[in-house]
Amino acid sequence: MSLPASVYAAFAATAAKYPDHSFLCVPSRPGRDYAPDGLELSYRQAVELVAALKASYAAAGYGPGHRVGLLLEMRPEHFLHFLALNALGCGIVPVNPDYRHDEMLYQLDHSEADLVISVPHRVADLQKVARERTAKPLPVLDATALPPAFPAPQSPARHETPGHETEASLLYTSGTTGRPKGCILSNLYFLTAGAWYRDLGGVVAIREGEDRFYNPLPVFHMNHFAVTGTCAILTGNCLILTERFSPNRWWQEIAETRATIIHYLGVVPPLLLNQPETALEKQHRVRFGLGAGVEPELHGAFERRFGFPLAEVWGMTETGRIYCDCHEPRQIDTRAFGRPLPGLEAIVADEQGRELPRGQEGELLVRHSAADPRYGFFSGYLKNDAATAEAWAGGWFHTGDVVRMADDGMICFVDRRKNIIRRSGENIAAAEIEACLQAHDAVAQVAVLAAPDEIREQEVMACVVPMAGQAPTGALAAALFDWCNERLAYFKAPGWLLFVDSLPTTGTQKVQKTQIFAPGEDPRGRPGIHDFRARKKR
Template sequence: MADLADLHAQYLTEDLDEAGNPRSFALQCPPGFNFGYDVVDRLGALTPDRRALRWCNDEGEQRTYTFGEIQRLSDQAASYFLSQGIRKGDRVLLILKRHAQFWWAITALHKIGAVVVPATNQLMAYDLVFRLSEADISAVVCTLEGQVAHEVEQAEAQLGRSLVKMGVRGTRDGWADFDGGLADAAPFVRPAAADLPAVDDPMLLYFTSGTTAQPKMVVHDFSYPIAHIATAKYWQRVDPEGLHLTLSETGWAKSVWGKLYGQWLMETCVDVYDFDRFDAVRLLEHLQDARVTTFCAAPTVYRFLITHDLSRYDLSALQHCTIAGEAMNPVVFDTFKALTGLELKEGYGQTEMTLAVVTNYWQATKAGSMGKPSAGYDVGLRTEDGTEDGTEAAPGEDGEICIRVPEGARPIGLFAGYAGDPATTQSVWHDGWYHTRDLARKDEDGYFWYVGRTDDMIKTSGYRVGPFEVESVVMAHPAVVECAITAAPDEVRGTVVKATIILAAGYEPTDALKKDIQSFVKHRTAPYKYPRVIEFVEAMPTTISGKIRRVVIRADSERAAREGGPAAGGGDKG
């Protein structure tokens, strides 16, 4: 194995204690930093034979790519994108599941300064029309597996304008062959300095859900990858000679948290297990056979893993495990530790930022706690006391997790704003603070414990679901007059999507109608959004002004769960 280049040390300053653990750290981003050139290409030149990516799928395909190969493939992809008319500032949608092509496609787009818009393959035409229109997407690189390419075509037809469409893993009429295009691409010529992106130019755009509107567009600039040094080094504790697996599809921000930026800055090989349906046994077999050394997943995944006899699998290569995406039940922590000897180190962040609260590898773990504020941010727990931004919450008191943002000094890793929506940006980012709208309380030791959302966001099985997105689809069903989407407790998933519905005249509240509405939603938006629980009611709890009080609905669901009754109206438990 080639020597390490120690690239990350160029961007990180640490103050270490007697044990060699950071008391604090600071990140630096030099002018003109570009992950494609300054990380991928440098590693390709300095350590060309070091493995960068190990990819496999359930069909038995397997391939390992070195940094030298990733450099070459990303250059070919950059040349091909330019031949397709993609230029600096253009917004390109990537729908690539867990295909290896994602890694050289995103790197290539960084090199030419295009804005990458990752998306999940679960989106339907309804979801895509909104994203293509709002983000002004000019090109799509899409898997040809499954039906999502068809959904893109349907959305394109509804938009009434043509997209540059490039297909991966297959061929399809009307789609350019991305893989073939790379093979025939002309040598890549790095753009002139004047044509390269600046550090504060937009690099990534993620759609993230809201409660009273359609998804917002979170923008990160070219400094963002540097913030994930802390993610990989301090939280995930990646081993440069090991193999790191974060179980995320590339359409989600968690993917670049755990499968790209910090891991390659730490020169670790990223493990990619390309599957369609989660299967705990297959995942355990993969952890065993691939000899994964560090692993990160949502609590739901660990809940499924501990239902199996882990002694049947050789997990001896596992050194460190992390958990994020939703609050963790302490029972999961205790059971996993008893079975494996490994503690689950929890962390908290958002699409809008990186880890703000975290249990780093050297810190004592409190089961169920997110950990302590990261040194990468100035984190406050703010209470509402009648002032604009409140005051710092005392131990045991609920407060909103906020990030201090001094004028002109946005910390590396915090988003630049919501694209095209200054009003929403201002609503969460004002008077020197970014407001996460997540509630927590801290104990006497300074550990944070998650409480819930200040708004109505639903987190289920690691997904983030905005009620308005689902309500818009449910309301299109002819039987529905009014609908409120909330979270409901669930023994397996922690939280599921619940629809509280008032029916139109002539419809009866039957189990058959529940299944029909569920099927209706499944076929019109991403499957993870459909309501697993449906309750028919005569009237909604409302405010005097007529706004639905979702907090009352949620409270009713929680009370029903505590009393051991049916799951708040019943529904699909599959």
């Protein structure tokens, strides 16, 4: 099936076919400063709103070659402005609403955005950024009080017709080291990602014109913005825009919005399973969940309690397309996430990029095909050709993820390469220990990382957020060590265990391990840390 020329072209075609179908839905939330009673926009209504915005941008001279920053949280305006700008061939730069001054300054300086549209309470912050930016002037507009005429960009638009290769968005990777990299994403990237989701099949069967996606992941993340958003547009379905994940609001909003598909991250299943049973959790219309990171120990329990399958996936901002373990029999007791497919080929490679035999652990390398490796992937890292070339060394995209591939092609996640702890010659996957600890009833959240060790090179350290009501005592620390030591090889059990009140996360709820401790700090010196190294014996 051929793809439309742009995301806007796909939206316009769907709106003509399903004008009265719901496009955007906001659950009610009393006291919120927008749509406290909830909101539902049809494709017909959205077309009218997009047309008005498109006219304002066009009158000001916006077109190909321009970028507009959008700090619009999870509001419908994000998609409305995006579609209006996409129709003109402009790219957008989604801004994480949790960003502080320096982070926004870097992003808006690096991207050379021509304009920023913001929620009201961040306008002043962005105006301060604009005053300090070294690039061209940066007007800031309040999305709730747009002027009759938009400020013009500093340079004229390029004379070209928007198409597959036109930049649609510049998404910045969350990055655990150094500054985030700006991933240039084209119309083809968005359309390929949405069509790929649409066509996965198995338990992930999208029903045209009948489904409603509840995705609590932020719209500055490819999962919601590109994969889910474009899939909804291509299939005449509805996007439900909630404000972050909340276990307390989850089932109420699922019921209120009549959601049929939910998206999740690994933090979602344990928190929902720890909630008291409610009648609403039995009355939902959800057919499946799509996400990544559910602990194998909790996967089956979740499906039995709530009555729908969770399909584990793998994807990155750079890839757009996702792998998915969505065909029965699914491997829910493992970290399996699918098999290579035409259009998203994969190998497991050593550090020199050489393919490894099945069953061995190595880095996941992916591509579209040998003939056209980069088709449908990101277009490159903005102003960083060296990083782009390094990522594509040997004609494969290097993911940085350590995986195993079984004889039947099923790929199982092991860990991020940077999350491998090397202790006395043993390579230890932090994710394995995190999964073990997360399965304990007293653990709300955990991050495992390497602590320095003068004898063994590195030692396993676990930072644990206890469940509410659990006192962070030495007895609990010892119980958690015993829990791991009983289930894992002795060298994998935490040599150090530290209770913390919370863990720093990105907007997509990924733990930022590099921010747990200050640069240069020896984590072993933290007050209250528990030392179990002497108990690590064969």
